[in-house]
Amino acid sequence: MKIRIKFSKQGYMKFVGHLDIMRYFQKAMRRSNINIRYSEGFSPHQIMSFAAPLGVGITSNGEYLDIEVTDSPQTASSKAMTDRLNQAMVEEIRILSCRRLPDSSKNAMSIVCAADYTLDFSPGSQPEDLDDFFSRLKEFYGRDQILITKKTKKGQRELDLKPLIYRLERQNHSVFMQVSTGSTDNIKPEMVMEAFYQAQQLEYPKFAFRVQREEVYGQDEAGNRIPLEELGENIE
Amino acid sequence: MRRLALSDEILLSVQQPARYIGGEVNMCVKDPKDVAIRFAMCFPDVYEIGMSHLGIQILYDMFNRREDTYCERVYSPWTDLDKVMREQQIPLFALESQEPIKDFDFLGITLQYEMCYTNILQILDLSQIPLHSRDRGEEFPIVIGGGPCAYNPEPLAEFFDLFYIGEGETVYDQLLDSYIENKKKGGSRQEFLEAAAEIPGIYVPSFYDVTYNSDGTIQGFKPNNTHAKDKVTKELVVDMDSAPYIENPLVPFQKVTQDRVVLEIQRGCIRGCRFCQAGNVYRPLREHSLEYLKRHAVQLLDSTGHEEISLSSLSSSDYTHLPELVDFLIDYCSSRQINISLPSLRIDAFSLDVMSKVQDVKKSSLTFAPEAGSQRLRDVINKGLTEDVILQGAKEAFQGGWNRVKLYFMLGLPTEQKEDMEGIALLSEKIAEVYYDTVPKEQRHGKVQIVARSSFFVPKPFTPFQWARMCTRDEFLERAYIVKNKFREMKNFKSLKYNWHEADVTVLEGVLARGDRKVGAVIEAAYQNGALFDSWSEYFNNCLWMKAFEDCHIDPDFYTVRERSLDEIFPWDFIDAGVSKEFLKREWLLAWNEQATPNCRQKCSGCGARSFGGGVCYENKN
Structure with a gap:
């Protein structure tokens, strides 16, 4: 069984x-x-x-x-x-x-295809203007392409994150995201945030977020994502 | 939710953060406010090593059965965290409560090998506890040492308030009770030490004065406090079954060195190898009953979920009920996919049969420990293993499908000659020849692999070889090259491998093993020079130590290569370890006569351990 x-x-x-x-x-x-x-x-x-x-x-x-x-x-x-x-x-x-x-x-x-994450600001890391932060994040997610360079075993390759981020939004004081997960396109939440900070011409603060995985999804026969x-x- | 002593930032920037978080399965949880005694139990090495140690687990379990005591654990922070803690002045903490050690009542440090001595100073330093006992005020924990190296505690005398000599299960309760009593009546630190000094097995180094002769040897060793006894007799468990054993061992998250249930089947050894400290200081041999071991094996496996059980003793083959115990374990474990590991077995038909039942023959190798290359030298060291027995064991093993053999030797033993050294290569060659003579070509899986390894001999206190001159570094290496060159001449050279231990670290071990109080300054200087994790070859730096000797005007040769006379007073002579100095002397002289001594079951040699009133000395005598 x-x-x-x-x-x-x-x-x-x-x-x-x-x-x-x-x-x-x-x-x-x-x-x-x-x-x-x-x-x-x-x-x-x-x-x-x-x-x-x-x-x-x-x-x-x-x-x-x-x-x-x-x-x-x-x-x-x-x-x-x-x-x-x-x-x-x-x-x-x-x-x-x-x-x-x-x-x-x-x-x-x-069959793993996606996962949900929430990212809380670590104590002392929350930006002063939270609304501004989230409106920038919204603008960022609205772009047609989010290109990053991904280091692989064979060197570097360019990757468009946009189609692999299924959701990226504000949830109270936290960032919520649903991203592609699994053996082919495994997206870590830090990769998304790093790309966001880079787009703002800012250095990514390594310990700024406390990351929590909320759910992992698989694909059912019809191709839907379900927990x-x-x-x-x-x-x- | 448990609060951790270290921040996420620190934990995520060091290797293996799980070393520092505690919270393992079977960890003891108490509210520190509810107890009278907070005891920090320390193994001064990294977590994976410390967590593998059986003795600490026994004491942890035993202390925590007391409602008035909370025993927690602490290990050496690895070098990466060590640096961070110094920079940020973070006090060293216990894994359970994550609270600073300096606020505890006791810091107990186990002394398992000499090369961890600088780590002891690291523990004190990071805990923000003064390194010297005399500088500790009322607010600091009582620092207590125990374990095998406590049989010569003198090099560490200045750093410890107390030493516990012998096996831990016996008088700790008395010591803790006396601490509480002293606390209740508002007694001082000094008053507690005085009370402790009267407890059997407890040694308070500050209560003794040492005087020296002009040649540097000891002239006298006398108590300077009326509470201190002249002689400290080792503590020992007479009836093994009545001593507390672990009910629910801790199960680390990380893979530690000893990732298995360890079942101690007996304590002590009947063999009397003349170089072996454990074989002498743990005398007499005391066995657990078969019923006790069966019950505990099941309990330990069930409470941990480990997939392996290992029997622990100095010489498992000497355990009276070994066949019955092994049958029971095979029966219990095979249906549960649990492996059985049987170290320290004599290789014979019985053990080969057992091993083929419990182990994967193709993967495992056989281990022999002849210790010396010739029969003459094996007689000198009283290692009762003959060439015939080794070759017969190897033959049966090869017939049983094994084709890998490990051989352990020592170099630098007393009376050792060139022929003895070359004997290491010759014996290895003979074993290889047995393989090619025994196993027909078509049944061979490649070449036979014989790996011989030699360590360098370090004379230890309370052994017949405590009088022995130790080799210099160059003499050790010379001997290793003699062996290596002999291996080159062997016909089956390609099937043989030979390697040897580091010589520098051995010399240092020799200084610390037979050192006196003067050596303490060298340990401290070496630590201040940056010596740490000396037992890790990637961190051991001999220069730091050599500079320390120079700065302290101490000659390491005094402790190693000097010839000792039979009437010299040794730094550890105030301890009664059970074996008498007279017996050790007799054995030392027999060694020079190349005369073997029968084991305890063949004939009593009157070593002195009979006075403890139990064990093998009273077998079949009711």
């Missing part, structure tokens, strides 16, 4: 990197006695895959991992499994949902 787990990562846990989070969940599966399935072969490992790695320093309310389990009482209902896993979690990681995926469904990583958890169903 395939299960999609949604979790949040808050507070000090933002300093724990992606590889360590994977190790953390492997151990958590053992602690909570979840009947996770193992790969075949000489050195079996847990069948577990994460939707989209989260950078160090970023908090999240919408992280995903997929696992495969054999049927057992521990995974008999979404609620039981969520509770059981939460008991094995540290304070700043909460399991938000555990949902069953159809057997035929692709894993999260391969990854909605591709699974509650186990009653």
Whole structure:
């Protein structure tokens, strides 16, 4: 049975990197006695895959991992499994949902297409004229093209961010954005803000924003972006 | 939400910020306001090393069972953060509460190896605690040291208020109770130290005066305070099963060196290798019962979720119930995809059978520790491993599918001659030949790989070799070249590899291991010169140390290459480590006669450890 787990990562846990989070969940599966399935072969490992790695320093309310389990009482209902896993979690990681995926469904990583982020100003970094800041941001997003140079393994290439930013708007005192995410065009929120500051002829202040991922989306069969958890169903 | 001591800006600009945030699985959470004692437990090295240490985990668990005590952890900030903390004057903090160490009641520092001594000064310095015990006022924590290097605490005497000599499980409760009592009646720091000095195993260095002869050796060592005892006897757990063990070990987020459950199966060793400090100071051998180990193995695996369990002891093959324990573990672990790691096993039919069950033969290599290249020298060091046993073990291993062998040796041992050194190459060659004789061509997976590694011998306190002259740096390297050149002559040269440890750092380790109080000034000078993380070869800088010796007018050779007479008073002689000086002398003389001593189960050699009233000394005697 395939299960999609949604979790949040808050507070000090933002300093724990992606590889360590994977190790953390492997151990958590053992602690909570979840009947996770193992790969075949000489050195079996847990069948577990994460939707989209989260950078160090970023908090999240919408992280995903997929696992495969054999049927057992521990995974008999979404609620039981969520509770059981939460008991094995540290304070700043909460399991938000555990949902069953159809057997035929692709894993999260391969269908990730977008993610939501909010960016709060760090204490002391908020511009004096907030309205001015957001009106500039609106003007920036209104442009036909947002060209940046992206460093790649093979050197530099020019990239137009505009079609990869699905939303960029004000949300109270914060910046909200929805950007392309996944293996092909993976846009980090800092890239967008850096381009914005550059367009204002300003240097990008590295620690000006506290970035939080809010949700990760996959593509359904019709090509629509939907939150990854909605591709699974509650186990009653 | 937990507040962190360091800002996002700092944490995001240093390597591996998870070293500094705490909050791991099974971390103890208490409100500091609810406790009478705040204890900071320190391993003076980087997080990944410190978190791998079993002893600290045991004490952490034990202290936190006390309702009146909150024990937290602190490790050496890595060099990048060290710089930031100095620039911004950020006081060093404990991982749990993220609060400054200087506000704690105790700072306990474990002394696991000599080359971490400058890191101890870093910990004190960054904590903003005066480096010298005598400069600490009432407001500062009591700084206490323990662990194997506390068997010669003298080089560190000025930096510590107290040392705990021996195994930590026994008198800490008494020490903490006495601290609370003193606090309640409004007693001073000095009064607490005096009360502590009366507790067995506790050594207060400021309560003793040392006088020296004109040649620099010790003339006398006497208490200057009526509360201080003449002799400090090491503390030891007599009944292992009754000592507290960890219930819920911490599970770090980062991959640490020891990323597994560690199950201590016994303490001490029956073998009596003459170079080995652990084998002497942890005498007598004391085993855990099989039932105890089964219960704890399950508890530890369940509470951590680790995917590996490792058995810990000085010589696992000597554990009486090893076959039953291994059977139990194989049974429990195989269905749960948990690996079993079995270090310090003697290579024989039994261990090969076990290892082939629990390990991937193709990936793992076999380890032998002959320690010396010839039978003569192995008799000198009392390493009861013969060439026949090694070759037989290798043969069976090759038949079982192994084709990689690691060999550990020491160079610079007492009485060592050219033939002994060359023996390292000859033994390696013989093992290679066993492979080609044993495994038919069509069954070979490439060449056999034999890697021989030699460390340089450092004489340690409380060993029969504590009288030994140590080699100079050049002598060490000369010997390494002799071995290397012999390897070149070997027929199967291409299957053999030889490498050796750094010589400079070994010499320094030798100075610190058998140093006296005068050496403290050198450690401090080296630290002020910038020495830090000396056990990390990329940071070790011998020049900083050499300059420190010069500036302090201390000759390192006095501690290393000097011949010591049998009646010399050693800096550590005030400690009773269980093994008597008479026994050590006997062993030292037997070594020169190339005479081996039987192990504790074959015949008691009257080392003195029997006086503790337990362990192997009383086996089968009820």
